[in-house]
Amino acid sequence: MTAASIHPTALVDDQAIIGSNVAIGPYTIVHKNVSLGDNTVIGSHCELGCPASDAAHGGMLSIGKNSLIRSHSVFYEGSTFDQNLTTGHRVTVREQTRAGKNFQIGTLGDIQGHCRIGDFVRFHSNVHVGQKSSIGNFVWIFPYVVLTNDPHPPSEVRMGVVVEDFVAIATMSVILPGATIGRGALVAAHSSVARDVAPDVVVAGSPAKFVCNTDAIKMKDGSNASAYPWRRHFHRGYPPDQVLQWINEFTH
Amino acid sequence: MTAASIHPTALVDDQAIIGSNVAIGPYTIVHKNVSLGDNTVIGSHCELGCPASDAAHGGMLSIGKNSLIRSHSVFYEGSTFDQNLTTGHRVTVREQTRAGKNFQIGTLGDIQGHCRIGDFVRFHSNVHVGQKSSIGNFVWIFPYVVLTNDPHPPSEVRMGVVVEDFVAIATMSVILPGATIGRGALVAAHSSVARDVAPDVVVAGSPAKFVCNTDAIKMKDGSNASAYPWRRHFHRGYPPDQVLQWINEFTH
Amino acid sequence: MTAASIHPTALVDDQAIIGSNVAIGPYTIVHKNVSLGDNTVIGSHCELGCPASDAAHGGMLSIGKNSLIRSHSVFYEGSTFDQNLTTGHRVTVREQTRAGKNFQIGTLGDIQGHCRIGDFVRFHSNVHVGQKSSIGNFVWIFPYVVLTNDPHPPSEVRMGVVVEDFVAIATMSVILPGATIGRGALVAAHSSVARDVAPDVVVAGSPAKFVCNTDAIKMKDGSNASAYPWRRHFHRGYPPDQVLQWINEFTH
Numbered sequence: 001m002t003a004a005s006i007h008p009t010a011l012v013d014d015q016a017i018i019g020s021n022v023a024i025g026p027y028t029i030v031h032k033n034v035s036l037g038d039n040t041v042i043g044s045h046c047e048l049g050c051p052a053s054d055a056a057h058g059g060m061l062s063i064g065k066n067s068l069i070r071s072h073s074v075f076y077e078g079s080t081f082d083q084n085l086t087t088g089h090r091v092t093v094r095e096q097t098r099a100g101k102n103f104q105i106g107t108l109g110d111i112q113g114h115c116r117i118g119d120f121v122r123f124h125s126n127v128h129v130g131q132k133s134s135i136g137n138f139v140w141i142f143p144y145v146v147l148t149n150d151p152h153p154p155s156e157v158r159m160g161v162v163v164e165d166f167v168a169i170a171t172m173s174v175i176l177p178g179a180t181i182g183r184g185a186l187v188a189a190h191s192s193v194a195r196d197v198a199p200d201v202v203v204a205g206s207p208a209k210f211v212c213n214t215d216a217i218k219m220k221d222g223s224n225a226s227a228y229p230w231r232r233h234f235h236r237g238y239p240p241d242q243v244l245q246w247i248n249e250f251t252h
Numbered sequence: 253m254t255a256a257s258i259h260p261t262a263l264v265d266d267q268a269i270i271g272s273n274v275a276i277g278p279y280t281i282v283h284k285n286v287s288l289g290d291n292t293v294i295g296s297h298c299e300l301g302c303p304a305s306d307a308a309h310g311g312m313l314s315i316g317k318n319s320l321i322r323s324h325s326v327f328y329e330g331s332t333f334d335q336n337l338t339t340g341h342r343v344t345v346r347e348q349t350r351a352g353k354n355f356q357i358g359t360l361g362d363i364q365g366h367c368r369i370g371d372f373v374r375f376h377s378n379v380h381v382g383q384k385s386s387i388g389n390f391v392w393i394f395p396y397v398v399l400t401n402d403p404h405p406p407s408e409v410r411m412g413v414v415v416e417d418f419v420a421i422a423t424m425s426v427i428l429p430g431a432t433i434g435r436g437a438l439v440a441a442h443s444s445v446a447r448d449v450a451p452d453v454v455v456a457g458s459p460a461k462f463v464c465n466t467d468a469i470k471m472k473d474g475s476n477a478s479a480y481p482w483r484r485h486f487h488r489g490y491p492p493d494q495v496l497q498w499i500n501e502f503t504h
Numbered sequence: 505m506t507a508a509s510i511h512p513t514a515l516v517d518d519q520a521i522i523g524s525n526v527a528i529g530p531y532t533i534v535h536k537n538v539s540l541g542d543n544t545v546i547g548s549h550c551e552l553g554c555p556a557s558d559a560a561h562g563g564m565l566s567i568g569k570n571s572l573i574r575s576h577s578v579f580y581e582g583s584t585f586d587q588n589l590t591t592g593h594r595v596t597v598r599e600q601t602r603a604g605k606n607f608q609i610g611t612l613g614d615i616q617g618h619c620r621i622g623d624f625v626r627f628h629s630n631v632h633v634g635q636k637s638s639i640g641n642f643v644w645i646f647p648y649v650v651l652t653n654d655p656h657p658p659s660e661v662r663m664g665v666v667v668e669d670f671v672a673i674a675t676m677s678v679i680l681p682g683a684t685i686g687r688g689a690l691v692a693a694h695s696s697v698a699r700d701v702a703p704d705v706v707v708a709g710s711p712a713k714f715v716c717n718t719d720a721i722k723m724k725d726g727s728n729a730s731a732y733p734w735r736r737h738f739h740r741g742y743p744p745d746q747v748l749q750w751i752n753e754f755t756h
Binding site: 029045074144159192 | 473
């Protein structure tokens, strides 16, 4: 086991579970209900393991191995992240979040907790995920998108949004309570989605309406190939075996 | 008087006025022009009492008793909050803000100062309040809402928004300069409000138009009761005597 | 040379280049690849000179003289700012940003790097600038505006937005990939701009359409003068010789 590298100004509770070869930056606070997997790096000025507002929703904050949490981020206790979590700066993640492997959260992301997130999900900057949201695998969400949950605010009713595999939600769109975005669909920028969206279609506007099938959108790189499904051409950051599977999917 | 609990890494000016039983977290800075009421809790990495850009707008930052300011928040001098202020993380509040009791500001809230806010007002995450805004009592504002003030930006003209009692403004709406949102009205998500909104109506769209009276919206909890006025059914976090008054209002 | 005023809790790398009369606040971290010009002030809880994700895009972070970076801000290495940079709190600036003099970034601004920004550009709070954006001189961008760059997300194609001199983009608008906003144009609040905008016109809506020429908008200060070009009446914060030039431009 390689010793952890904890900056002398970091405040790490003796009961926190710190894996092998972990690094913790200056002025970062790690509370007791925290477990950091091997080789994980925590930036400066973070606070990990903040107490949940309701003790029943507390418990361990578990960060998988090989993760990177950038500076000024805040994670509450009672959430679990599989390996290879990567965050930007100033991320806030509340209790009872469950996320799969290789989750990326951009700078200023705000995850309200009580939600489920699959594998290889990527949020760009400033994504807001309301409670009870359910997000599949290989989903992309772009800046200033909000997933809502209250159909007549304020109320105690929570109708979480469902985002299926391979969906892309473009900049500054709102998904209204209870809507399901079907597998591989694209929500265009600055849209407001009030109803379910079928798989592999593009919707746009406020309220969002059907525009075309996703495969009608052509690449603007001169190739004129279909831009969707995006896994046909976009492979950066995915593991080689996954990319190989996608290449085979579109060449046979 | 119970002694304050100030973390040894907190930097608290000797001239700051610290009430009984106050707690101040690690790496937080409290400047001289600050008064913290009894039983108030300040999280880590905050800065309270930043100098106003114009000394004429400075003076004390006064935080009422039983307040909670979460981590990484920044408050300028020259603002006053009545008791039971509660904030999320990374809140910014500029000088010359005046707020009543039980004010809640969500994570990433950005209050530009020179505004008036009533009692029991609740902002969800990432609400932006422009200067000269005037907000009544029991108002709810949801994520990514902006209250603007400049009718032809950039200029020196400031026409603040007026939000009356019991209003709810849903996610990612913009209220344009000088608009008044009437008592009990609902602004639907992703709207842009350019004109005054009558009391107890729903507006939606960009530009926002009349949709229906608020009482035409039914609860999605199976009851089919009217969802508005929301105080008919939503009581979480309000004091018992207030809730009793609302119950009486709707049963006689 | 006047000695720098570095707070004893600040962590400043010995290889950082610190100008005369520089002040660095508590709990701030300055890495080695940083140069701070004379008379510059850095607030508390900042991190300057974070390593670029790709070493080829690294190099010095150079901050010009007489600059002010407010608390909790994060700047990566490999960017250059001319004199008189001023930021709000919690600003994030990635590598390979090049900005001219007197640049202002509001609180929560998020500049993704690999972009060009002219002189006297002012961002209000919470502006998001995608990679490959190109911004002229004397531009104003208001809260929750996003400049995008990917025409079919996710992809490797980057079509940066071009914003010409004297443009104003109002609150919560999205500029879609590759659009050029012509000199002196005004994008109204809550718009989505998919096509090029001609100089000196107003566009509004989603998708944004032509509304009128900018000079048809009248001041709401009782004067009934044209509100645009805004340099006709708005002079706060610009140097006297610049203001004199603008006054002459509109009186002859």
